[in-house]
Amino acid sequence: MSEHPVIVTGANGQVGRRVLRAWRHEAPDFDYVAVARQAGPDWQAWDAGQPPVVSRARAVVGLWGVCFGTLEETRVNLDLAQAAQDLAAATGADRVIHLSTQSVYGRQCQNAAEDQAPTPANPYGTAKAEMEEMLRGIHAPKPVILRVANVIGADAISRSLAGDAPVVLDRFADGSGPVRSFIGIADLARIIAALVTCPLDQCPDVMNIASPVDLPMDAIMNAAGRAFEWQDAPAGALPSATIATDRLRASGLPQPRATSAEALYRDWQLHAD
Template structure:
């Protein structure tokens, strides 16, 4: 279905304030920039003032400390590179349409239930994780699906909020703790040289824009959130 075919249907409902472009193409990251452009065109066509895009912490590449939105973008994967291209094309579209909808780009950390860890976790099963020189496993910035929903609600309800924001809980979560919270048994292997122990987002900017928004990083909360949402298992 093309954008012109969608618009007549949209015109029959109440005015549309925001478009949430939460879609993706599993296994086909090269399609993400085109999907983002379709979202901007759709928002322009229906008169929405805002489009919320999901980018990723992958745009930063390997980082060893909490990283803010102003950090250089150095993606090390095709997925990360596709998200950088998506952001660049959104900015170019916005520049070419100064009176059009404003984008909100969310560089999201791991979403509980939807990342590779949860994909490989089974209650009562086994999972192998990297063990680093300090004897600990990997740590990541996570957010639960319910906290993600609350963030989106806060963003679309604030007409003046736009720009680029990191989105995750303010503290990183140990993947080992998540695995144990699901009832899985953790097996270990030595971390390879290219493995990254910490991927941590500095989320100060967004939490300041959304008073009262305090996403939780507790492993059990993340597991429960994934289950409540139906994302996992």
């Protein structure tokens, strides 16, 4: 292992496990140490406030977080973000990759761009927007905020697909179903790896991370061969919740390869538990 590995926190989470699996399939050109509160097959035990597992690090990748619960419960994401910054400072890392969410855009999430003011509509989105605001006041180590779309395999639709309960999708007045932005695990893992290794001045302050092709949720169901039922969309249901990827496309970062429902489903199965 190099003297300056990358530290990956939250290695036992839904996204963390899958990113590590993607890196085993397609090894990055850096060493890394993965950690979680409890030791696992591919990670060491470590918690915020404990001495770092290595004395020097190249970067910190924060894959930990709380997605569900009340605002008070999801506000632990602010503490985790600060802990990642502290870990980077303690080990000499020059950057921290933080996962935020497209939920910060709330109901104003129709091809939402990074310069759009956050208008979160649920506790998770609110907590992540507060986390972003906190990080904006930090200059070093550099926080890199990724507003990530639905991560196939770790999102709500994937949980529905994996369960036994009948899947029900909203159908709107024009006959269409909900359209969402997605990102595959392998693509997310490649982008994170590139952000770890690129020159610091090429790291964005904030960037949307999604496939350039938004997809109907029923297309994902069909790709998975999963039966589903339609219901009339209730009042207030969003036909579309999508984010713009112009900034990602204009960057030198790897571009998403999984841009169809079939490719996203294959990606999910390849990196499944």
